[in-house]
Amino acid sequence: MNAPSPAEVLPVVVIGAGPVGLAAAAQLIERNIEPLVLEAGPAAGAAVREWAHVRLFSPWSEVVDPAAEKLLAPTGWVRPDGAGYPSGGDWADLYLLPLAEALGDRVRTGTTVTGVSRTGRDRVVDADREAQPFVVHLARADGTEERVLARAVVDASGTWSVPGPAGGSGLPALGEKAAADRLTYRVPDLKNPAVRARYAGKRTAVIGSGASAFTALAYLADLATSEDGAGTHGLWVLRRGISGSTFGGGEADQLPARGALGLAAKAAVDNGHADAVTGFRTGAVERDGDGRLVLVGEDGRRLDPVDEVIVLTGFRPDLSFLNELRLGLDERLQAPTELAPLIDPNQHSCGTVYPHGHRELSHPEPGVFLVGMKSYGRAPTFLAMTGYEQVRSLAAALAGDLASADRVELTLPETGVCGGAGLFDDPATEAADGGGCCGA
Template sequence: TGRDRIVDADRDTQSFVVHYENADGREHRLFARAVIDASGTWSTPSPAGGSGLAALGEKAAADRVTHRVPDLKDPAVRARYAGKRTAVIGSGASAFTALAYLADLAKSDDGNGTHATWILRRGISGSTFGGGEADQLPARGALGLAAKAAVDGGYADAVTGFRTDAFERDGEGRVILIGEDGRRLDPVDEVIVLTGFRPDLSFLDELRLGLDERLQAPVELAPLIDPNQHSCGTVYPHGVGELSHPERDVYLVGMKSYGRAPTFLAMTGYEQVRSIAAHLAGDQEAAERVELTLPETGVCGGAGLFDEPAAAEETGGGCCAAPATLTIGTAPAPASSGGC
């Protein structure tokens, strides 16, 4: 209150002030001793461009582009994709879901001509479709198997090693995707961009946050979830210690705490919030104690990473640590299988 991010004087003794608007546009403020930002990242999807910026022409093609998995139960949305050629850009659970939905549409009475082109920045290997039946989160494993069935059944064609550089429109208004290597794909009617999310930090601009320069995650958490180092989604349990910032009693939690890392699980977020709530209530022992067993995951490396053929061949694409109960501040033992 009364201090922007520059001012040091009595900063830690002041309450926080939160500015907000009602639906009718009226402005208000409230005061708080702590701020927990659990706003997520759904509203800030990443663009299609391989550099992390929008591809040339991507904004101009916005009428043919969506960054959400389409709800094909909605008649208007279903009509948009039925009988059309659709490009799906991405390699995670959202892309799997979109491919499965489009395959189901193609099999239906109104889906004649429906076809998907699946755009992957990396090649297809044993890990591409996740953990499958070995995934201890069965629904997630089923998504990967459904995506594989869509490709194997001919409802989707895979284009690998393609990093999108530009969108062009043909004479009929369809979209032609152009890769960084100069490849031009056949025109599609629609594009579904599912390349991950990034946090909106704009409304926290006057707070002093300690964020990793790559992931935009808290600096103590970032090494545990860095997709440049971790090929598996298993993330060590963590709490208030890893989520603290230079600004005392400010916390980013849930999907937003992971910044751009693609490995967030809801159960991890629940544990984060429990630990922070215990800390704010004065129960430091409970805040530092973690009783969370994470399931063995499918493979979920970062969408922005490049292929490393030698490493992929060595690991066989299926490395994941067994579930374990770990304590905050305790370094995990090296995985004996050697790859995660």
């Protein structure tokens, strides 16, 4: 047997200890490849923890990676009832944290990746480039810096840190930053007394048309019918019109919890707990004489004042620390070039995502992969099982098993409207006016 090359003894650096990052580590271990997982947060699943109060559409049977389950088995871990639906907090506590513990010192928390390059080669240099290992620059929570070498880099850092703005043109609306004290870019936890008091009895605008917007509308409707929520009212601001597909697939959705969420949002409107404003693209956020917020459309329309604004227009990838690498990204979605046509809401109506793996995730810089939510760039409708299949394929490719890597098998549950919509469905893009239902 030939001795491994110097590059092969280096770890594969995985950026992000979320569901897909940890699954990547488990898949690599199954292939006898050593991973090193770098997580900026204080613990694994830090981003998931920030939406701990939100319940997933998918049951436990679909959000546990098979290789991760094998890794957990010797620890005595028992998967929760496969038919149950975890909240973000459940997913973190009952799966992600135990998985990180099973991975041991392969997971480093409080470690932010600040840059990735080839050793001794910036983005411009061609000479002997592919023979050089990757160098990953790190910043620790205590302020110290470090460099580690890697044979490959798997970026599973997600998009949670870069939410989309309220502005209808992809840029913050005029006055949006100045009104930051009244805006949030996350679904609020209305079971938290302090957060609940912020919205109870208030008029709140919800900007967005994906599952996160549905969730916020349903939460506000529940608050409006509670003893302490009298006077609570929602204003649902959509950039598009309302059609038969606006609320998802309902009872026809193969993920029942996802269908029920859309129906709950519809009920919030039908029952008078929220008013819908369609075809409205926010151009400015102003304050009236009472300090309330007024949303002004790019067409000059002015909406009635609101007390709070919940902006749920999706998320975007942070590519800044990958700037010295040669990435092949679609100019619209910021997703890998080969993957983009399969997920582009400008080209199809949320149709089931075609099976894809290491080839669609590859870049001009060999050995670099964007996976999970990060791989979708600004596209919506990502499912955890999609990410798990992605990392299974690329782990096989890194191990040299191309037959397995290319044998990508993925069947996604359909929405009952237009194919496979997403688990974390925050529409990060807007399709053209005639485009699919995934658009904001």
